[in-house]
Amino acid sequence: MRAVEVPEAGAEFELVERELPDPGPEAVRVAVDACGICHSDAFVKEGSYPGVSYPRVPGHEVAGRVDAVGDRVEGWSEGDRVGAGWHGGHCFECEPCRRGDFQGCENAGITGLTFDGGYAEYATIPAAALAAIPESLDAVDAAPLLCAGITTFNALRNTGAGPGDLVAVQGIGGLGHLGVQYAHRMGFETVAVSRSSDKRDLAKELGADHFLDASETDPAERLQELGGARVVLGTAPSAPAIEAVAGGLGRDGELVAVGVPGREVSVDVQGLVGNRASVGGWGSGHARDSQDTMEFSALRDVTPEVETYDLADAGEAYDRMMANEARFRAVLEP
Amino acid sequence: MRAVEVPEAGAEFELVERELPDPGPEAVRVAVDACGICHSDAFVKEGSYPGVSYPRVPGHEVAGRVDAVGDRVEGWSEGDRVGAGWHGGHCFECEPCRRGDFQGCENAGITGLTFDGGYAEYATIPAAALAAIPESLDAVDAAPLLCAGITTFNALRNTGAGPGDLVAVQGIGGLGHLGVQYAHRMGFETVAVSRSSDKRDLAKELGADHFLDASETDPAERLQELGGARVVLGTAPSAPAIEAVAGGLGRDGELVAVGVPGREVSVDVQGLVGNRASVGGWGSGHARDSQDTMEFSALRDVTPEVETYDLADAGEAYDRMMANEARFRAVLEP
């Protein structure tokens, strides 16, 4: 099979020919139909995550079909349409797992990082990492939902925000353009916050009730004028961007960062005390959360905007993504 | 009547003789039996809060008896034992008030700051700021519950922590020595965190299941060894103290600061994302919250440790509090 691997930390992608992998007893082999490219693939490419062994095939937005089923796997059959995201399975036995908090598994695998991922024609995925893809969802559309989608959907639905509450999505890129769609369809009064004024029309089309151009106005001030945000979803992995918008929280406001900035974030505790507000984080979710994300997306027509690429062009696609030029998610079609 | 006033921002306290105040139509006059001295009295003493007019009688931990009742006041009668805290009444008409969020009232009074407080024989208190004192509670014990008590009780009960969860109280002083008692009596596995090793025995007596000496060990590391804190209640108004303990949060951990530090706090967002954790704040509560605090304290024998002083010694008492020498709350008995 064809696969794109990172030969060693910091090296360029290489398109190679590999043996078809064997799924082992508790995994399945997936014939990959599409795999999204995520900013976190840089962990593998640059070797900035502890413990990655090389060569490694990246890719944690994997959408495909079950091609072979491990001996002890129940519930999945050849031909099932399945996806896998960052959460690459869990151990069932650590403390978080015993509580059903698979997202917190202390021995969790990471797709395309602790094992080979979706930049390939086939990938073997632990059964615990599989999410069923709804029939009406194309693989190319499903792929980005498995990381960019679940991260924003799951973060938003686990806040305290309710219908009609003011919810801001900061950053309108791979994550944010999905976040705006989810926020709208969950019934929030949705605010898109971006430094690119040319995204105004698109944001409105995606479902934003308001657009704040953070390059021209103070987004915190503007959010306060709108009544103060119940939730700010921080999708940009940028400390200054988070700091610029934190002051826009209203009563019981929650800033939920899903992008990890390169440095610590400075927080004004007095403002938090005054509003019973908080600054926190959220990281994707487990396999059933991915499935929920796709089911909701199919139910309410949430669709990513994608550019598609052949495996051979993975490097070009990755570079566009890193340069914030992809509109809005680059997806490989092996 | 005798009263202790701050003649102007930055000046010393003065014991003066004043006319008995008239409550007006929507307030009551309270004969003060006890008034706690709080760190926030420094706002009045030093003029560091916007908009205080002088001379001003401080004191927002007021416990006494209703002495006269305004014309339009219902529900309170002469002789009723009542208290008042930082929340000095609300307007019923602003947005938060219309939602029943009196704590967030945009026109809220502040006892002993926007109007004269409890460093006096009598104080006039808006009816909306009154809390009934349970019969079994002495005024001297009730007073500190009206700010130090409600702040810790209300913050803790509004977290997501449940019985058996690991809850750390950082700082064992005026607030923290009550926080430990509340945490224990709410069923939390209670951790006292302090830089003073000599508070170990006391912390255990108050109900701490664990004592972490933050001057000798890394409290964040130790909390992780205990499983990670579901909640850290930050009572010390110190940014380094908050930063030192934030890393001790476990799954869904909430750091709730009730003391406002002098500078912004640096937060490691990656850690928050990994644990779905957050850093937030909480500020006391409204009059019924104060009453809940006192009722719970009476029900479960939560008692502040106090030093009592005559009005004439307010300056000495205040100085001991500011120097962290009061053990643990200085209370005036007018």
Add this chain to the structure above:
Amino acid sequence: MRAVEVPEAGAEFELVERELPDPGPEAVRVAVDACGICHSDAFVKEGSYPGVSYPRVPGHEVAGRVDAVGDRVEGWSEGDRVGAGWHGGHCFECEPCRRGDFQGCENAGITGLTFDGGYAEYATIPAAALAAIPESLDAVDAAPLLCAGITTFNALRNTGAGPGDLVAVQGIGGLGHLGVQYAHRMGFETVAVSRSSDKRDLAKELGADHFLDASETDPAERLQELGGARVVLGTAPSAPAIEAVAGGLGRDGELVAVGVPGREVSVDVQGLVGNRASVGGWGSGHARDSQDTMEFSALRDVTPEVETYDLADAGEAYDRMMANEARFRAVLEP
């Protein structure tokens, strides 16, 4: 002014001429533009609610404009577009009020029942009962939102259901046709349950993802096939209807009745224990809840279907509503 009054319990409506009422110090006079007719108006018409004095002008879905303002009222001015629902103001001083739970006020007024309501050209409404009507909302559309709307909106948003969860609305009438719209726009997988197969198309148009014809299939069984309902909103005031659908609850399922049936409801506790499920009730909300309802409806285009009538035809309109012939809400335009 013209008004329609019930002269005594059980009597016919009478169109009468009355003096323009004076609002008093804590109320406003509202020029009524529209007033919905609700099933609960029968309490006044038939005298089946304790303590109604006659003659009484019914009507608790009042939409209009402020015409005169009481002396002590703040926050409302002549010309403001306002509405009032069942919640006819609160006392601010009882236990629930002190907790901000105005909906539970022990001294609450009821519009059109403890004081004259909206079947008239003018009505005096306590300031605490007023909700602002969004600019984009017509009075005729706003009126039904003030009881049928708030009841379903507020019940749904206060359940534990989240985006993508299966939510059934039982009964597609005055309340239910709004409930389906809200459920869809809150992001629920929405099931309309009705005994009238001819409502299928309409239910789908309103936003139902599924339609269950309860006259042909067992709705509980069908809900279980769909995975089990997270929430069932029971809008029909019918014990058999509630009993028929309760078995459709899934894990953590909540049946929330907003219509009060004429007899007690039989509940299978074993089923509840097995699913951690519950059967409960919900009753409208306070003034700010009404405003939330209207704001959400304006934001997401929730519109009642109405038939409009002149004051003179109140009796006819009422009869159609009682016979379940109104489609779906009869509204008077005084």
Add this chain to the structure above:
Amino acid sequence: MRAVEVPEAGAEFELVERELPDPGPEAVRVAVDACGICHSDAFVKEGSYPGVSYPRVPGHEVAGRVDAVGDRVEGWSEGDRVGAGWHGGHCFECEPCRRGDFQGCENAGITGLTFDGGYAEYATIPAAALAAIPESLDAVDAAPLLCAGITTFNALRNTGAGPGDLVAVQGIGGLGHLGVQYAHRMGFETVAVSRSSDKRDLAKELGADHFLDASETDPAERLQELGGARVVLGTAPSAPAIEAVAGGLGRDGELVAVGVPGREVSVDVQGLVGNRASVGGWGSGHARDSQDTMEFSALRDVTPEVETYDLADAGEAYDRMMANEARFRAVLEP
């Protein structure tokens, strides 16, 4: 090994000699130190639960030591002190399991019902059903916590009640005498409700703040006088008992039945609507919930009152339990 089995549905217990069982790859063999007798053992004894095969060893309050470990089991070693309750393991693969809701597993085993339980010297238990017993807890005290304990602890901690809220425990028997202890230690204002006036003193010792003799007063009325219950924990499997106390719910009140009555329960929906209240159920919990229960019990000195019996006297012990004569839990010591 010695074991007590039910030879067939409806037959008497028989003490028999059996081969030492083999745990299989995903289970452990437990040397039983103590096993509580629960009312639900009657399902096995009388054959009133679908699908029990005979002979069957009952007992789902099993406390002991790991004696042999299956090949694929991780996290448990010989000698570990462990317990198992009603929840006899889960499949990890059904819909509830994929969401981490092991309690709702569609393929869950039931200890002492779908496989042999703790009325024996040894029992084989699926690893997924194991809970670690805290060091300070005796086996005899641990056993009743594994069904009577977890049921009440887990039900109470999953309600919306907070510190100081009024919580009633209806029925002071095997479950209720633990429920009262938990309610007190969670900080609730605790009401014991019983038809046996001779339990007043004991209830107070266990931590009840109030005792309502339901044979002399109307418990619903008395609860309303105390302010209305936030939670009523219904432990008696009796429809009339549940109906008698449901009217005692206050604002947002939750009646949580953990005992399943023999017939349906009649519910006054109007009362529920008026208070936003509900009637629901709760059924024990999974293995980690059991461990939480024991850890909390060890931390806060919750101790069951037990009568101990030899295996040979299982019949006598069972009869006393069924006759409500056990005080309060009969425990076998194999």
